[in-house]
Amino acid sequence: xxxxxxxxxxFDKPVTDNSVVVGIGDDGAVCRPDADRELLCVIxxxxxxxxxxxxxxxEDLGYRAVAVNLSDVAAMGGRPRWMTLxxxxxxxxxxxxxxxxxxxxxxxxxxxxxxxGGDTTSARQVVVTVQIxxxxxxxxxxxxxxxxxxxxxxxxxxxxxxxxxxxxxxNGSVGNCSVDKCSVDNHSVGDRHARFxxxxxxxxxxxxxxxxxxxxxxxxxxxVSDGLAGDLSKLLQASGAGGRLQINDxxxxxxxxxxxxxxxxxxxxxxxxxDYELCFxxxxxLERIQCMADDFAVPITCIGxxxxxxxxxxxxxxxxxxxxxxxxxxxx
Amino acid sequence: xxxxxxxxxxFDKPVTDNSVVVGIGDDGAVCRPDADRELLCVIxxxxxxxxxxxxxxxEDLGYRAVAVNLSDVAAMGGRPRWMTLxxxxxxxxxxxxxxxxxxxxxxxxxxxxxxxGGDTTSARQVVVTVQIxxxxxxxxxxxxxxxxxxxxxxxxxxxxxxxxxxxxxxNGSVGNCSVDKCSVDNHSVGDRHARFxxxxxxxxxxxxxxxxxxxxxxxxxxxVSDGLAGDLSKLLQASGAGGRLQINDxxxxxxxxxxxxxxxxxxxxxxxxxDYELCFxxxxxLERIQCMADDFAVPITCIGxxxxxxxxxxxxxxxxxxxxxxxxxxxx
Numbered sequence: 001x002x003x004x005x006x007x008x009x010x011f012d013k014p015v016t017d018n019s020v021v022v023g024i025g026d027d028g029a030v031c032r033p034d035a036d037r038e039l040l041c042v043i044x045x046x047x048x049x050x051x052x053x054x055x056x057x058x059e060d061l062g063y064r065a066v067a068v069n070l071s072d073v074a075a076m077g078g079r080p081r082w083m084t085l086x087x088x089x090x091x092x093x094x095x096x097x098x099x100x101x102x103x104x105x106x107x108x109x110x111x112x113x114x115x116x117g118g119d120t121t122s123a124r125q126v127v128v129t130v131q132i133x134x135x136x137x138x139x140x141x142x143x144x145x146x147x148x149x150x151x152x153x154x155x156x157x158x159x160x161x162x163x164x165x166x167x168x169x170x171n172g173s174v175g176n177c178s179v180d181k182c183s184v185d186n187h188s189v190g191d192r193h194a195r196f197x198x199x200x201x202x203x204x205x206x207x208x209x210x211x212x213x214x215x216x217x218x219x220x221x222x223x224v225s226d227g228l229a230g231d232l233s234k235l236l237q238a239s240g241a242g243g244r245l246q247i248n249d250x251x252x253x254x255x256x257x258x259x260x261x262x263x264x265x266x267x268x269x270x271x272x273x274x275d276y277e278l279c280f281x282x283x284x285x286l287e288r289i290q291c292m293a294d295d296f297a298v299p300i301t302c303i304g305x306x307x308x309x310x311x312x313x314x315x316x317x318x319x320x321x322x323x324x325x326x327x328x329x330x331x332x
Numbered sequence: 333x334x335x336x337x338x339x340x341x342x343f344d345k346p347v348t349d350n351s352v353v354v355g356i357g358d359d360g361a362v363c364r365p366d367a368d369r370e371l372l373c374v375i376x377x378x379x380x381x382x383x384x385x386x387x388x389x390x391e392d393l394g395y396r397a398v399a400v401n402l403s404d405v406a407a408m409g410g411r412p413r414w415m416t417l418x419x420x421x422x423x424x425x426x427x428x429x430x431x432x433x434x435x436x437x438x439x440x441x442x443x444x445x446x447x448x449g450g451d452t453t454s455a456r457q458v459v460v461t462v463q464i465x466x467x468x469x470x471x472x473x474x475x476x477x478x479x480x481x482x483x484x485x486x487x488x489x490x491x492x493x494x495x496x497x498x499x500x501x502x503n504g505s506v507g508n509c510s511v512d513k514c515s516v517d518n519h520s521v522g523d524r525h526a527r528f529x530x531x532x533x534x535x536x537x538x539x540x541x542x543x544x545x546x547x548x549x550x551x552x553x554x555x556v557s558d559g560l561a562g563d564l565s566k567l568l569q570a571s572g573a574g575g576r577l578q579i580n581d582x583x584x585x586x587x588x589x590x591x592x593x594x595x596x597x598x599x600x601x602x603x604x605x606x607d608y609e610l611c612f613x614x615x616x617x618l619e620r621i622q623c624m625a626d627d628f629a630v631p632i633t634c635i636g637x638x639x640x641x642x643x644x645x646x647x648x649x650x651x652x653x654x655x656x657x658x659x660x661x662x663x664x
Contacts, residue, residue: 021370022475025570027407027555028374028466030473033365038353041448042360043416043463047455075359084375086418086461116373123379124456129418131375131463134360141362143354223359238357 006094007120010101011085015114019081029116031082033135040134040141042072048126053169058096060202062103065128067204068225070111071276074211075223077142078134080113085130088123111208140215147220147239147281153304154289156207156277158253159228160265163272165201168194193255200253204276210296214280217288221280227271229323232279233312239281242309247323248316251301270314270323281306338426339452342433343417347446351413361448363414365467372466372473374404380458385501390428392534394435397460399538400557402443403608406543407555409474410466412445417462420455443540472547479552479571479613485636486621488539488609490585491560492597495604497533500526525587532585536608542628546612549620553612559603561655564611565644571613574641579655580648583633602646602655613638 015023022030033039046052046065056064066083073080085104089097108115113132207223214221222235228250236243250269257265282289286302293300307313314323347355354362365371378384378397388396398415405412417436421429440447445464539555546553554567560582568575582601589597614621618634625632639645646655 021471022473026476027404027553028372028410030408030468031371031373032470033371035367039363039365039371039414039465040360041363041414041416041465043418043449043451043461045418045420045451045453045461047420047453050454072359076362078360082371082373084373084463086375086377086463088377088379088459117375119375119377119461121377121379121459122382123459127420127453127455127459129375129377129451129461131416131418133371133373133465136362138364139353141354144358221359 010097023116037135038138040076040078042069043131044069045129055169058099059103062100063107063203065130066107067206069130069132070206071223073134074208075221077211077215078136080111080134082116083113083132085118088121088127142218142221144220144222144235144238147241147306149306149308151219151281151283151306152302153281154300155279156300158251159275160256160268160272161197161200161253162274163268164256165197168198193258196255207278217284218280218282224275224277224279226273229270242307243312244307245304245314247314249303342429355448369467370470372410374401375463376401377461387501390431391435394432395439395535397462398439399536401462401464402538403555405466406538406540407553409543409547410468412443412464412466414448415445415464417450420453420459474550474553476552476554476567476570479573479638481638481640483551483613483615483638484634485613486632487611488632490583491607492588492600492604493529493532493585494606495600496588497529500530525590528587539610549616550612550614556607556609556611558605561602574639575644576639577636577646579646581635
């Protein structure tokens with residue numbers, strides 16, 4: 001079995017979807033867009049030792065590479081359709097490639113997106129680029145630029161978990177096995193929390209369903225990839241607005257709160273990246289947002305308000321707090 | 333000036349095209365496909381020291397990264413529309429990034445494709461992935477699988493030049509300057525030939541216009557990226573056919589013929605990759621193909637015939653020649 005066959009075997013799965021006229025195996029794919037919908041194009045790269053630790057399993061890496069792109073589609077209110085993969089690997093290891101493909105297809109199936117093409121190359125470190133084409137009804141994409149003073153600021157799920165989970169990889173407490181597949185013999189609460197946090201890094205929850213439900217409801221949205229403070233600042237800047245953020249209202253998971261003291265947890269929630277939750281603004285009634293949260297069984301928390309100030313101001317109760325907007329000038 | 337600003341400055345050019353509703357700067361781009369057209373999705377990666385030598389200038393690299401993808405769109409008869417870029421760089425060097433962007437936009441303008449998104453990351457070597465979305469009228473994409481016994485086999489331009497040009501980089505005879513911008517003080521014929529060959533590697537001619545003209549004329553097409561023999565074999569395999577290739581008819585440039593003896597030149601033409609010419613099959617009259625060649629001022633040469641044999645057989649005149657199909661099991 002040579003590399004060419006490995007790649008074909010792992011990635012060239014039959015696509016049973018009549019939106020894909022020609023899939024993998026020609027010079028390119030031929031896809032059939034729906035009439036009256038606009039196309040969303042997103043692309044994101046994960047580089048070994050920059051965006052993920054070497055201890056992340058290939059299954060999780062495959063899943064994560066798709067999820068981080070799905071998250072961008074979600075932040076625009078889109079439906080994911082087709083994806084292409086550019087995979088650079090150090091050596092052709094059948095087991096590794098096969099496990100990577102398993103994780104990738106797991107995410108693909110979960111979110112109904114089809115792999116239609118790719119390019120596999122060799123490099124000195126693993127570099128994964130996934131590109132997803134999605135769609136939205138014409139003129140309905142949720143942009144970063146629509147927030148208005150008076151809108152409430154919301155965030156899905158909980159924040160800071162991925163940063164705390166990544167730290168568990170960094171300190172060597174995770175072996176090279178998939179989060180999903182590790183057998184956990186010792187079901188202590190501490191182990192359960194650690195497992196949850198690692199999972200939040202390894203397999204981010206792309207909020208695709210919520211994103212689509214937010215079309216017509218959210219005035220602006222962004223996914224939290226670089227950290228809430230930085231990403232929310234980008235949204236507000238794009239909207240020509242400011243904001244008031246209640247850091248005491250940031251949603252924290254039980255696991256994060258159990259593993260870290262208040263200050264550390266809050267810091268991670270505010271500036272830790274990789275959560276891939278959606279941060280959005282809306283003038284809708286709180287009840288309407290709460291119904292959506294119930295429908296998707298995902299917490300959605302009001303964390304502040306859009307203002308006409310020039311900046312994002314953070315408060316702990318009534319006390320102004322100085323926050324360094326990490327992630328905003330992120331390079332990597 | 334930090335990295336964030338450099339990237340924004342170099343890549344975030346205003347797009348004046350009403351097919352782009354939202355360009356760079358949001359979570360993703362929003363594009364408006366034309367009704368009644370299908371979407372083509374292609375992706376290709378160039379890794380430093382694998383796909384290009386370190387001596388290739390950043391301008392040429394930027395141009396080339398776009399051109400190799402345009403070539404895939406061309407091979408399907410498509411019109412390029414929108415592209416995204418995933419650029420991994422070793423260090424944030426303003427001059428390098430700016431030069432890379434210049435080359436990328438040069439190709440983009442030449443072929444009317446718009447950069448709508450991207451992701452810039454740091455890595456241990458330069459890795460460039462470009463993804464292009466193109467379109468074709470519904471059901472009209474040229475596939476690899478349509479060749480029929482009796483069809484003639486054609487190739488555009490000349491073959492082997494890029495391989496010969498790459499060798500000029502490899503032996504250190506090219507400094508780190510753009511092919512376009514090198515001042516050539518000594519206009520000897522040898523220098524002119526060397527320059528031509530290097531240019532053929534650095535700035536491949538994407539045959540986009542010819543590809544579109546071949547819709548309805550070519551029965552199958554592929555672009556010559558891995559070498560004619562291997563790529564033509566893929567086309568024939570996809571078509572369930574074989575072929576008879578006249579290697580004495582392979583089109584050679586004056587420069588290649590001047591720089592290399594007959595055997596070496598023919599070998600490069602047959603198995604050297606990176607030419608990005610189109611190889612296609614057609615049952616059309618030779619005169620019709622000749623008119624097309626005249627229209628585009630690009631030679632189009634008949635180099636053989638599709639057969640019902642199980643293999644691609646090579647002939648030098650009437651003599652069968654054994655050819656190792658290099659590139660066919662290419663990994664890298």
